[in-house]
Amino acid sequence: MIGRVVATELKPSTPHQFHFWTANETSIGIGAIVRVGQGVGSGDVGSGRTVYGVVTDGFAYSDLATPLHDVIGAEGDPAKAAAAPTVRQEIRYWTAAVLRQIPEEPLQPVPLGHVFVASDIDVAQALRMDGYLHSAAPTAIPIGLYTSGGLEAPVYLDADFLLGPEAAHLNISGVSGLATKTSAVEFLLASMFRHFPAHKGKVAAVCFNVKGPDLCFLDQPGDLSDEDRRRYERLDVPATPFERVHYFAPLKADGVNLNTLRTHPELVDDVTPLTWGLQEVVDYAEVLLNRDDIDAKADAFIDFLRDRVLGKSFDDGFGNSHDVGTFADLERLFRDIFDGLETSGRSDTWRTHHIATMRKVRNRLLNISTRCKGLVTDDGPTSDLPWGAFADRAVYVIDVANVDPLGQDLVFARCVSKLREHLERRDLGVDAVVVFVDELNKYAPGDGPETYVKKMLLDISERGRYLGLVLFGAEQFRSQVHRRVVGNAGTQVFGRMDMDELATPGYQVLSPATKIKLATLPVGELMVRHPHFTQPIFVRFPKPPVLRGRDGMERFPAAVDLPFEDAVARQLVQLDRRVRPNQVKDLIADRTEEDVRRALAAVRQKRPEDALAYFRKQLGGRVAVDAPRERRAVPPLNPITDEPY
């Protein structure tokens, strides 16, 4: 027993709040879970009621009537005050918010009674975890350990409320640089993969790495302390890195070096280039073209291209047949149409589309491959995520940290759209996908223009839970993220917060003491709100079992970009260990980079048994260059003279 409930006329107990006092030296603090015992003391006779609460505020005061009396007693000398023969009586007085009352009905004020530190079982009862922890089909996923006064009790989230269908999504806020947001998500993913109930099917995660090397080493073990390992054991989560991690990154503008920080020779083999062509991009033209570009006429023409031209055999009306699959094919189509219109002297319209609209769309579309060079190819095969073949408990990291914002938008929009399409059709390979997006302040701000990415995030937030498409979002300032994105997150997690942020209206429900605790939260501690918890709960989570980005960069520093020939050779060697770099270099000598890139992409896509032979075939035979014919000079009619005129 650590305290006793007290209620006065000025501060009475209510059904949702009570007050109690403890000894001056006590183990509890803000966030501690306590149980009010039944049947002891006056006022609770016959109530048979057990109340669980979480400490939200604490007060200490003495019987000093006014500070002036302390001054008088010490004769103005603070040293004398400290030397007084008797220490004043003082109190530790706590306010607790009710988590749960048993029985729940009728809801009554908290009775007077003894206060106890909550045990493991109490914590489960208080947080209503008993319903999903001990049910026939448990859906509990550990998020951390509640620790107070030497007690350490696991805290579980309900998978039905984290990944749907009851509620879904998780939002995590916190200041940058305190190893909380990303670490918490990494730990939670590990926990989820271990505890995701079998009856709910398969689950995977798609993580967008949007800054630095944060998520680049999820398959590498990190340094864990004994304390961390003990916590993993307590939570029954393996303290090992993720077993199935697949990395995807666009290429750099040279088309052969990967645009990621995971380029260390020991790791780069696991990174799959992400390259898309016209077919992949045209559906998301809206992402890449701004509002001024896409008027109704341009939109109609793009639809026409999408529906009638792309991937089909198409007659341009001037006697040319086109099979448009790449940007290069599209360019040929436009050229033939414009030439045809010009030579035939027909009007300025082609199939009801005005030539000016067509020229505008042509410029904008063909410009995409330039603006997103490395991600979008003009020509050749593409490389993509394994849509339809997602593996259970696998993490798919898409590294767009070094991609320009436009490319990031395109990657995000297309990946999420594809996830949604496949989940709707139930042919993704897994039943639920967690999409982790950091920097929601950038991608889903509360104000600013309505971007395609923001619309996508809103769509996931509002409808994703029915599909199994779950958003784990992170940001620094929750108040500046779109209300519907954070509002739809069933689980809210808070790391250390900035005081200015805590002063915003969204945090008014928190007590001043809770805010102070949030503003000074140590690394590895979180405040969690979950539909089953009636009050926020503080938990500790162990350091993630993976190599942190910064540490990873020290252990596996990124390789410098290779010269074109070496980069091509390395990629072919990765695909087929029998290939010798010199063979490749000889093969591509004197060949245009465009041709080499196209051939390499074809090999990557086909993954033939004999990579070098296939590469050679794709390159085709060398075409001898004709020597320029000598031009015979024609003498001028009038020889040049010295005459100036």
Place this chain on the structure above:
Amino acid sequence: MTWWDALVRAGAVPAAYVPPASLGRTDVDEGAEPGADLVEGDKVEVHAVDPAPAPPACFLDGIEQWKVVGYDGVLPIIRAYVAAAVRRRGDDRRPRTAFEAARDFAIAPLAGMAPERRRALTDHCPDVVEISIEEGTQPGRVLELARRAVDSARQTLERDLAERCLARLGDTEWLVVDGLLSVSGKLAGHPRALGVIKSHGAQFFTGADLERALTVAAAHRTSVFRARGGHARNEVYSWYLRLWPWEGNDLLYGLLRIEARAAAATIAAATATSGWLLAERAPIATPDVRWDRLLYPIHDVETYLRARAPRDLLASRASRLPRTGT
């Protein structure tokens, strides 16, 4: 069922009257005319006192509460509660309860009560103190007798507790009693027992000596004298000690009278003893209005006892207007 409920069932008229006299203890001098024999010097002199560190000490105080819970005719039936405690100050300078005792009892003029009410009271209340009255005694007189009975019960409790404490007092430990030391022979004879008297109903000096005694400056003490008469049932030495300057307040402001064993050692140690009592000015015993004379550890004992006393003996803050709608 409480004994006062049983009394009401037997025909007594219920009451809830807390007389003003019940609100606190009194140190009214009811003995013989007090007097003093100086044992330190030939006349009352004033000695400067420097604050000094306090030795290990226990502090004793008692409280009393009573109220009229019924009437048999016009005779008041009283419920009384007295309690006392000794709180020992530890090395951490925090007081903790070492001894405590309480008594909850009835006071009634049994002889004047109707037989059925008397029987109801004696049957249901195990602790009844009878007060003797003559036929036709006024109710007010009964209340005065009740007050004395309560006072006496409280003093008995304090004395018993003090003697229990003395039996277990450490070698260097002192017992500081709120009130008279002279009420107990054991207390009055103990070398490390002190009585601290805040009320000055009894004046031991006259003339110039009185003036010197009552105008002693702050952080000064008077000469030691043997207290005579008054309530002094056992011989003790005594002196006045001023804790706070009285100028600008009243003559008795901050003035304590200390009682100690009647021995030469007491005279020798009077200044040193006064020194550590002076140091007890801090912390100030606010919000008690008597803070200028109330040592904080004594205040602490009183606060402890009041916190544990029955709440229904306190005067109700609610209106005493007749209830309506019944």
